[in-house]
Amino acid sequence: MGVLTDPGAVRAAELPISVGQQALWMLHRLAPGSAAYNDAGAARFIPSPDVSALTEAVEIVTERHDLLRSRFVEDDGMPVRLVDATGPGLRVDDVGTVDDRQLADLVATVAGEPYDLARGTARFRLLRRAAGDAVLVCGNHHIASDAASQFVLWRDLLTAYQARSAGRRPDLPALTWTWNDQVAAERRKLAGPQRASWTSYWRTVGRQVPAGELPSDRPRPARPAYQGDTVTVEVPATLERAVQDRAMTLGVTPFAVQLAALQALIHATGGARDFLIGCPxxxxxxxxxxxxxxxxxxxxxxxxxxxxxxxAADLVQAAARELRAAAAAAALPYPHIVRALDRGRDAGPPYRIAITQVDARLAFGPDRFDGVVHPFEVPRLQGQYDLGVEIARGEHSSEIAFRYDRELFAESTIRRYLGAYLRILAAAAHDPGTPVGRLDAVVEPPIVRI
Incomplete structure (x- = not known):
């Protein structure tokens, strides 16, 4: 091992790092000032929380999960992971008499602050208003977190806060799996016999297939800045039930219906019949x-x-088959998938649009706290690619977020795409016999490339 940029942390530098983390580290080096891979969650406390108990809760959670106190530094041109003895701690900012809009802007600013991965991958910031309430922002770089990790973080943090507020130690389940275990398991799989079959599958699926795209408002820049924004809409309850019922009738998951609707939108707006999209x-x-x-x-x-x-039903069934096949080969890290495609430098990325589904159900009930705690909207993971579609399942409803590249699209265009997506989704759910070629009739007003 060569000379570390942080020579005082030789022992920690030997901790493993996954192939996916290596890729994210490289992306961060390309655009260190971007917030595209900033993940975050926020919650509003009414009244403001007990700072002493919350500080202790943050310490408990960062001690429990070592990626929250990890740093990524360079060793001979490659990233290595260092784990600090303590985490970033809780920072409290008194923001005075700001109104709700100003408070939301402050939350967005905290969530969007770029990370210096050599200094840390997490932040905990409490924005406390003179009115007596406060918003807690918990942020992570994606290299140390994912959507499910946000759920875990908030569950553990709120459990710890409730316990410390009552003077108790939190009753958290013992962790029997570490990130080192995960990386070791990845390495074993990559050295095993299944790697050849996974590689063969991905080469067959996407070697000569273009990335799906939506018509944009502006030309694609030579080098992306990874600057994004988000448009979010709550899914009408009637549509959500219709999607669930149609999925049950067809013997697929609701996500297969939602995926097929996105594929139909790409076809309806550009005429593409064979293309790739990404899915985490x-x-x-x-x-x-x-x-x-x-x-x-x-x-x-x-x-x-x-x-x-x-x-439309045929497209849904095909989407379900694609999801099952991809899941069976998902253990091959994405950089190896790209290598298997062997597309050449001029072919462009394999995908420019991605879709995912996350579970946003987390209890903030008043029975857990002396006061009210509820989720607070915070921007996250914006500008990674042309468009990222996220379906978030909540306690009582679902939301669909279109996270888009501001260099390519105007907000008004994304809102039209989102409206068209919902209409296609409704058409597929209510009338699955509709030919896919007729679904473009619900894409109004016409969307054309400028």
């Missing part, structure tokens, strides 16, 4: 991984082969 898939395949925090996702490629004369 969970690598949490065993019970011990569920309570852990880490980068337990891998981007996979989903191929759409659209027959305009085929029915």
């Amino acid at each position: 898939m969970s690598l949490r395949r065993s019970r011990p991984t569920l309570p852990a925090i880490g980068y337990y996702v891998n981007m996979v490629l989903l191929r759409a082969t659209v027959d305009p004369g085929g029915s």
Whole structure:
């Protein structure tokens, strides 16, 4: 091992790092000032929380999950992971008499602050108003977290806060799986016999297939700045039930219906019949991984082969088959998938649009706290690619977020795309016999390339 940029941490430098983390580290070096891979969650406390108890809760959680106190530094041109003895701690900012809009802007600023991975990958910031309430922002760089990790973080943090507020130690389940275990398991799989079959699958799926795209407002820059924004809408309850019922009728998951609607939108707006989109898939395949925090996702490629004369139900069934096949080969890290495609430098990235589903159900009930705690909207993971579609399942409803590249799209265009997506989703759910080639009739007003 060569000379570390942090020579005082030789022992910690030998901790392993996953292939996916290596890729994120390289992306960070390309655009260190971007917030594209900033993940975050926020909650509003009414009244403001007990700072002493919350400080202790943050310490408990960062001690429990070592990726929250990890740093990534360079050793002979490659990243290595260092683990500090203590975490970043809780920072309290008194923000005075700001109104709700100003408070939301402050939350967005905290969530969007770029990370210096050599200094840390997590932050905990309490924004306290003179009115007596406060918003807690918990942020992570994606290299140390994923959507499920946000759920784990908030569950553990709120459990610890409730316990410390009452003077008790929190009753958190023992962790039997570490990030080192995950990386070791990845290395064993890559050295095993299945790697050849996974590689063969991905080469067959996407070697000569273009990335799916939506018509943009502006030309694509030579080098992306990874600057994004988000448009979010709550899914009408009637539509959510219709999607669930149609999925049950077809013997697929609701996500297969939602995926097919996105594929139909790409076809309807540009005419593409054969294309790829990305889909982050969970690598949490065993019970011990569920309570852990880490980068337990891998981007996979989903191929759409659209027959305009085929029915919406046919497209849904094909999407379900693609999801099952991709899940079976998802253990091959995305950089190896790209290598298997052997597309050449001029072919462009394998995907420019991605879709994912996350579980946003987390109890903030008043029975747990002396006061009210509820989620607070915070921007996250914006500008990674042309468009990222996130379906978030909540306690009582679901939301769909379109996270887009501001260099390519105007907000008004994204809102039209989102409206068109919802109409296609409704058409597929209510009338699955509709030919895919007729779904473009619900894409109004016309969307054209400028």
